[in-house]
Amino acid sequence: MPQPTPPVASAQTRDKLYLQLARLFRNKITTGEWGVGQSIPTVEELEDLHKVSRTTVRMAVHALVDEGLLETRKRGGTRVMGQPYKPPSFLLPTSWKELVAFGEQIQQTTLRTIKDSVPPIPSGFPLPGEMAPAYVHLLRVHTHGEDRFCLSELYLEQTLYAQIHPQLQHATLAQALGSHPSRIATARQHLSVAPADELIAQHLSVQLGTPLMQALRWACNPQGLIIYWAKVRFISEYVHMEMDLLK
Incomplete structure (x- = not known):
């Protein structure tokens, strides 16, 4: 029997969710809700708050780590390292x-x-x-x-x-x-x-x-x-x- 395809659709949905979540987190940093030097909520807290999977939260956090906005430390949580580039308005x-x-x-x-x-x-x-x-x-x-x-x-x-x-x-x-x-x-x-x-x-x-x-x-x-x-x-x-x- 052919294998079902829902996992592919599920992965695509997860990808879209992590991008949306990354935009939300980036905005929290931009507005100062998450201040530079401060620790952000834990993965578990963010998972519960936004009703998404732990994998989705981690993907969003790692996206901002790659941008240099967040830093994840062993047993030390994740803290804000800098502000995003703010374009002219x-x-x-x-x-x-x-x-x-x-x-x-x-x-x-x-x-x-x-x-x-x-x-x-x-x-x-x-x-x-x-x-x-x-x-x-x-x-x-x-x-x-x-x-x-x-x-x-x-x-x-x-x-x-x-x-x-x-x-x-x-x-x-x-x-x-x-x-x-x-x-x-x-x-x-x-x-x-x-x-x-x-x-x-x-x-x-x-x-x-x-x-x-x-x-x-x-x-x-x-x-x-x-x-x-x-x-x-x-x-x-x-x-x-x-x-x-x-x-």
């Missing part, structure tokens, strides 16, 4: 002006450009305007120093792309469009949390399913034509939001 743009300023703080690389494309507007999402016959699709990765933290899937109305293409060699789409404000009559942004897919895993080197901050952005010209559509996904640690609650 950028203010997530909430206006076109902030979007232009954001583009001045980061570097970008265009990975591919495809003509005669159509924006993949999500099913059930209200169509914000009239679709143009064709768009140019740009896939761009954004970096700060050596760190890749953002992937943009951008769509620009094709005839407009031909007009501003020279500017795009050194500017973001928002900067290029903003240089002629009369082109834009309306512009909006929709924020949500979305899991990392294969494209993100490939270009931002994060695990599949990692929660990301996602911004859907669009702009219409005075005739109601959608001239710009973007799906922008950020590694969450690199962005934050601020809003005036009295506005």
Whole structure:
């Protein structure tokens, strides 16, 4: 008889759990809940607290040992050795002006450009305007120093792309469009949390399913034509939001 396969699925589930647990432990160190020099709870205590197996707890702890954040001592428990690297956190743009300023703080690389494309507007999402016959699709990765933290899937109305293409060699789409404000009559942004897919895993080197901050952005010209559509996904640690609650 063929051997059953559940142990493989069980191992995959355990792997996902240990990665989730490692993120949780890393956050405890980042926030100071587990202070540098302090001992963390025992494996048995963590096993009972999080309702996972001892193997899963040990895998999560060893992951942080490998990162240099924890040290396990014989008969001495495990203590915190250092803080994780904290990346710079950028203010997530909430206006076109902030979007232009954001583009001045980061570097970008265009990975591919495809003509005669159509924006993949999500099913059930209200169509914000009239679709143009064709768009140019740009896939761009954004970096700060050596760190890749953002992937943009951008769509620009094709005839407009031909007009501003020279500017795009050194500017973001928002900067290029903003240089002629009369082109834009309306512009909006929709924020949500979305899991990392294969494209993100490939270009931002994060695990599949990692929660990301996602911004859907669009702009219409005075005739109601959608001239710009973007799906922008950020590694969450690199962005934050601020809003005036009295506005």
